Amino acid sequence: xxxxxxxxxxxxGGKFRGSKIPVPSVSGLRPTPNRIRETLFNWLADECRAAxxxxxxxxxxxxxxxxISRGADSVTLIEQDRKAWQNLQQQxxxxxxxxxxxxxxxxxxxxxxxxxxxxxxxxxxxxxxxxMREKVLSSLIDNGKLVDGTQIYLEWxxxxxxxxxxxxxxxxKHKKAGQVHYAIAEWRLSx
Numbered sequence: 001x002x003x004x005x006x007x008x009x010x011x012x013g014g015k016f017r018g019s020k021i022p023v024p025s026v027s028g029l030r031p032t033p034n035r036i037r038e039t040l041f042n043w044l045a046d047e048c049r050a051a052x053x054x055x056x057x058x059x060x061x062x063x064x065x066x067x068i069s070r071g072a073d074s075v076t077l078i079e080q081d082r083k084a085w086q087n088l089q090q091q092x093x094x095x096x097x098x099x100x101x102x103x104x105x106x107x108x109x110x111x112x113x114x115x116x117x118x119x120x121x122x123x124x125x126x127x128x129x130x131x132m133r134e135k136v137l138s139s140l141i142d143n144g145k146l147v148d149g150t151q152i153y154l155e156w157x158x159x160x161x162x163x164x165x166x167x168x169x170x171x172x173k174h175k176k177a178g179q180v181h182y183a184i185a186e187w188r189l190s191x
Contacts (some may be wrong), residue, residue, distance in 0.1 A: 009062045009162045012038050014069030016095055023060040026089045028126030032155065033080040036177050040153060041066055043184055045171050047120055048072055054118040054145070056107040056136050059124045061088045063153070067120065068097055076109055076118075110173060111139045117147045124155035129131045133162060143185075150187040155180060 008020040009031045025032050034038070040063075041048065049071040055064040058077040068075050073147050077100060079085040085104045092100050103110055105124075121140065125132040133154055140146055151172070158179040164171060174183040 009034065009037075009060055011062075011066055013041060013066070016065060016072065019065075019069075019095065021060055021062055021065060021091055022087060024083050026051035026059070026081050027083045028128055029059045029081070030126075031062045031082060032124065032182075033177070033180075036180065036182055037062060039175060039177075040182065041070060042182075044120065044151060044153075045070075050180055051120040052080070052116065052118050053120045053122070054114070054140075055097075055122040056111075057123070058088055058102075059084055061091055063122045063124070064100065065091065065095065068095075068100060072099075072120070074099045074101070076103065076123075078103045078105065078107045080104065080106055085089060095105065107136055108139055111136070111144045111145060114145060117145050118150060119147060120151050120153075121146070122153045122155070124145050127160075134165075137166075137169075140184045141168075146187040148187065148189040152185045152187065153182070155182045157181070 007023045011019045048067055051072040053067045053072045053075040055077050058079040064077045065074040077088055088102055123133050123136050168188055169185050172184040172186045
């Protein structure tokens with residue numbers, strides 16, 4: 001019997017550079033491509049070191065593991081799908097990192113009970129879940145999970161639009177690659 005081939009993404013930089021992360025076959029899971037992650041982490045080079053990171057829709061874990069690899073102090077991964085969650089658990093053990101917290105469940109339900117605020121947040125839900133980026137961002141704001149200067153990564157498909165509606169949010173960077181828009185917003189308490 002032939003074993004099913006699992007796709008992989010690789011960690012681009014830092015102490016885990018070159019490590020391959022398996023991507024489980026889960027509906028709606030689309031890891032951020034290498035090219036986009038490379039640009040993203042070039043943008044976040046200074047902010048990533050010593051960051052407290054939240055990955056709201058972890059999937060393969062590519063963004064969270066890249067952040068840990070590049071010097072983040074801690075990463076909280078949230079994943080709702082059991083198969084993807086089990087894969088993330090295996091990768092945490094394989095990489096031997098003890099500064100990753102893995103939670104299973106719905107990001108919106110978990111956000112109010114998360115600990116201290118985060119300095120770097122990844123919000124890239126499955127594209128089919130309409131309005132989820134906005135809901136998660138609002139929940140993070142309403143529950144006090146952002147600090148002055150928090151960097152927020154957002155990703156959305158071509159054809160969708162995403163606007164920052166809170167007066168303390170500002171666009172820092174925005175780019176398009178193929179059919180994907182990706183951007184960094186910053187939470188600022190003062191101008």
